[in-house]
Amino acid sequence: MxxxxxxxxxxxxxxxxxxxxxxxxxxxxxxxxxxxxxxxxxxxxxxxxxxxxxxxxxxxxxxxxxxxxxxxAPLIDWLAGLLPTDRWERHLDALETEVCRTRRERRDHGPAEHRREHTA
The missing domain is CATH 1.10.10.10 (Winged helix-like DNA-binding domain superfamily/Winged helix DNA-binding domain)
Known part of the structure; x- marks a missing residue:
């Protein structure tokens, strides 16, 4: 290297x-x-x-x-190891959490109640 x-x-x-x-x-x-x-x-x-x-x-x-x-390749791998990887991972984890939360709310409240919440 x-x-x-x-x-x-x-x-x-x-x-x-x-x-x-x-x-x-x-x-x-x-x-x-x-x-x-x-x-x-x-x-x-x-x-x-x-x-x-x-x-x-x-x-x-x-x-x-x-x-x-x-x-x-070994140099690229070593350089990549220097880059902070958690920044995007944190953003993607937060997005995944929000998607799961939204799906759960829609499942628990059903589509009719979901529409009422947004029109009120």
Whole structure:
């Protein structure tokens, strides 16, 4: 997880991942989208490859990179554990309680009495 977190800490690498989210790209195509040098892009791709976030394959003379989001799962799970979960749960529990109370009142009083309460 630390290696993945380190890999996505850099904005250039995050942008590369975003580019690869939509389609596999050749290293040269990735490099043309940045103002940094091709060797610098290659170093970023190497970090992403070593972290497991991208896979590469040679197609002819071109190296094609594909996103592999699998290594993000442990990091996503850890981040999700930091979020407070009880806020929505409390709201949904309160809603469920209110729905049950309303159903119980309608069942106990019947539809005729329920209409009388609202028209009075």
């Amino acid at each position: 630390d290696e993945v977190a380190t890999a996505i800490a850099d904005p250039v690498r995050r942008r590369i991942l975003t580019l690869l989210r939509d389609e596999p790209l050749a290293a040269g195509d990735i490099a043309t989208r940045f103002t940094i040098s091709r060797p610098a892009v290659s170093r970023h791709l190497r970090v992403l490859r070593e972290s497991g976030l991208v896979r590469d394959e040679m197609v002819g003379r071109r190296r094609i990179y594909r996103l592999d989001p699998g290594p993000l």
